[in-house]
Amino acid sequence: MNTPEVDVVPGVASNASPARSPECDDARSGPRCRETRIAFFGFYGRHNFGDDLFGYLLQAISARTPGIQPLIVGASPAEELTHPFHLPVARALWARSGAMGAVARSLTYIAAVFRARAVVFGGGSLFGANASLSFAKLIVTAGHWFNRPVAALGVSVGPFATVERRNAFGDVLRAMPYIAVRDEASVHAVANATGSAPANLRDLAFALPAIYTPKRKPDERRTLIVSIHLRHYTDAVLAILARVDSQRLVDEVVFVSLDAESVAVTGDIARLFSPSNVSVRRFQYGSSITAVVDLLAAASCVVTSKLHGAIVSFVYDTPVMLFCYQRKCAEFLLDNALPGPREPQPSDDVCVTHVTELLARERSEQRYSSAQWHLDQFERFIARIGNAGAPAEPLDN
Template identity: 75%
Template sequence: MSAPETEAPSAVASSPRSARESQHGDVRPASIRRETRIAFFGFYGRHNFGDDLFGYLLQSISVRAPGIRPLIVGASPAQELTHRFHLPLARALWGRPGAMGAAARSVTYVAAVMRARAAIFGGGSLFGAHASLPFAKLIVNVGRRFNRPVAALGVSVGPFATAERRHAFASVLRAIPCIAVRDEASVRAVADATGLAPVNLKDLAFALPALYTPKRRSGDRRTLVVSIHLRQYMDAVLAILTKVDSQRLVDEVLFVSLDDESVAVTGDIARLFSPSNVSVGRFQYGDSITEVVDLLTSATCVVTSKLHGAIVSFVYDVPIMLFCYQRKCAEFLLDNALPGPQEPQPPDDVCVRHVTELLSRGSREQRYSRAGWHLDQFTQFITAIGNVQTRAGAV
């Protein structure tokens, strides 16, 4: 297999191999440390803001730890993702559907595990309703074959549509000794599947304010950000916009597409909305993750069906209306005691009332302050996995 490509130099220089390692490779002089590569696996490389954000966060957290070099496997070419990992020949096929794309991704996954010291499933719904069981099995089996520790951080587990799928994922989860989930429902799902309750460190994005200070726009202009990716919410959003416009609750409505799926839906809402008092703008996620963070944190309120549009807004104290199309959205509201409807299809008048109340408060409520704690917990988790010793020693 050809040597894998890493698209940026490590933030920490490698140290030479110690000539006095033990025969098991698990004792090294403290003064001579080698670079520890950790390969992170997730839904990266699909031009989705939330998944790309996970890659950015894992990269940012990892480089804070001495000697850790992250490999964000398959990551999108966003400006901030400087530790992307691709195989040169497979990269062009990465996003292709069908057998060719699957083969390219599989070969890349195997190469990343072989190149790394450990593997971590990092962020997102990687063990649930729409997750790939073959993908999860591949990473676990390759890790076992090449004696690489495998862990999971900031993931959701479940819900499982069938007992067969639950049983299949349970076997994968039992093979991952270190799991940190992002919500209480996942704690219960892992406990039911394995008999052991994992730690709940919450979503990786909860550490974001400790890693990035956004560039906020002037507070004089009141902006409502709308980011919707499902047509089932169009009527409710249009009702919200009509109310907001008629009462002049904001100065501007900004329609934001956070992934390719959002472009058509958000565009249709923008075309159907006929404002009388507010200005209208459009934004589409391109090649900068922090640009989106800047935009969300400058908003007066965010109306979205995208979980990470909501989480990023929440951790920077921006009021949110989140449409709970999946259980993970309702779990986020519940776990953080946030107001708003939690059913998959709330009545239009309930949505309008909620957003009107949020915009009528007049000032942001400062309620989130634990980013530093989450950053420390995530850093300790990654460092611990990097330090796990194997029979073959460090890679």
């Protein structure tokens, strides 16, 4: 059901060794030494770049953590995801809607918890406004059945629409001995729900530059990337494109689809745009996570409504305009002191001015300076979960 040993994943530096348990360092242990399996749960396997990126990062971090073997539950068949976990009898039904799909996923979740020594909710809005309470309860309950510690890393928590929902998620969160969230709003949400504030280690993607170095073409052109998944931003984006084209601020525009929603909306914007001076091409996230990273990191500017299109751009110092369609987008800009409108529906003129200013700035070639710190923190967190029961070492906030 899973790859039996941990290899260095693509993009991990060559000095990173495969994860091995302490017993493997003993020459007498031989080839039968065993690793600690950690099952990672998220929205993996739904062909969404941001969620698949979490799987890639958790796999890479685990490969750098001695003694850990990751099981990325439900992962997509992306080139870089070499440690997916699927239940063979349920795999064909994994993405199906309705009762059959729900049963297949539930059986897979329970099997993964059973196979693992520890369980981690890894990355994303797994405890957010639209999160599945039944999913969270199932994983925690299965962990209790099989005596597996359950933790959460790089997640968002809240906002909760009702006190009842907050209390229900509070019960789930209190069942987890280790929680590390990705933003300050989630710190307050967990504290309000449980009475205890978690560590804020930020989003998993903040460690990406310490794991992967993007490929850059020697003949780089000035490129504007557009990746939009909501139709109500169409007019603002077309206004931006009209200004960029008329003033020749870039050489090309690349319309990028990062998930199923982006395919239709970004495609419609591409068809409505009639360029006079810039070239146009399209790109759709397919089987390679790092191919998307390469594209974002090499751009002159990114205009997106996708949070992880913005975060990846930010950590590789690509100027970005993020449409803040929900709270977590505005919080990302706020937490990182980034410029740009934070209201859900900014005016076309504000958007045009902001992108024009971003393109006028001199491009920095310095990677996000705290990436190694984040990677170290995530490694420590995963190592602690893998050695649950050992004396706790405090994580930095």
